[in-house]
């Protein structure tokens with residue numbers, strides 16, 4: 264493991280969550296696995312564990328898996344957009360978000376090192392993924408959530424899988440602060456993204472995109488909350504590049520909602536540190552985060568790749584959600600739609616060249632957030648007889664003609 268702040272290097276220790284020397288964030292340094300090639304990987308079933316040599320899992324550990332990864336990469340075929348937009352639909356994971364990739368690896372390692380109780384702060388998706396993987400592994404899960412700040416589907420999903428749900432007053436950032444302190448004092452094994460082992464699972468988004476396209480795309484656009492995912496994806500591409508499995512690297516673009524955009528504010532001001540947002544506010548509740556724990560890694564990913572951070576408004580997010588739902592056929596939650604909103608914003612500024620390949624990481628499923636769907640459109644018709652139904656169908660057919 265290496266400290267991203269001071270560069271100190273340590274042996275892999277799944278119970279070390281910050282640098283003992285300077286307190287900085289740690290990352291796993293993956294050595295080139297002997298004999299890996301696309302051909303060897305492609306002989307296995309698709310999914311996170313196809314790439315197991317590249318994951319920091321001890322040989323004796325039995326994977327806690329529910330079939331995560333292997334999500335579709337959908338050609339969006341968007342009219343009027345010069346770039347070629349692909350959507351990596353992470354909503355197709357077992358609990359409906361990309362968090363499953365991190366949890367399959369994180370919970371596998373947690374169980375292997377003897378953890379009985381696992382904990383995470385969450386805006387909802389981490390909570391439901393942890394709940395499901397802990398259930399599968401026979402571990403007790405506790406999730407700590409901002410009261411009133413979590414989409415209904417996620418909240419109930421966490422309970423359905425049997426996690427203890429703890430609601431706290433205030434924002435996600437307060438919940439995260441509480442979990443950090445309790446975990447540091449050894450009360451439970453933490454599976455938030457300050458745990459670098461979890462992020463190793465999430466880097467397989469990069470592996471799968473390259474596996475599917477046969478190359479790295481020009482751009483990868485990621486909605487950013489804590490900043491762990493964009494860093495994990497960038498790390499994934501860097502590894503593939505180092506190991507000769509892709510011949511170039513993509514440019515990473517981080518998208519935040521205007522009301523919760525500490526990294527965008529820092530970026531615009533030319534700072535290489537975040538500008539904390541005390542009361543983050545956006546319709547995209549999954550990324551309603553004012554103090555991203557992985558800010559160092561997220562800024563590094565964007566900077567090293569030559570990318571940018573962009574902010575999008577709630578209206579732009581909801582419009583992108585509508586486009587994905589009604590033109591592409593993909594139902595995503597608002598936070599996920601932020602990726603396409605960012606692409607459309609950059610496209611309108613002439614950022615992309617014709618034919619450039621852009622992958623939007625659609626992080627979570629629309630079903631996660633029924634209230635957002637209701638707000639987007641809850642216009643229902645009624646028919647009290649078959650005659651009324653026929654008359655409606657006639658008028659719709661007429662409108663078609």
Ligand code: F0G
Nearest residue numbers: 385386388389488489490491492626627
């Ligand atoms: N999209 C969705 C749907 C998310 O749930 C999250 C994070 C992100 C994007 C941002 O990822 O934090 O790695 O930058 N959700 C966390 C949670 C905070 O608790 O579920 P990030």
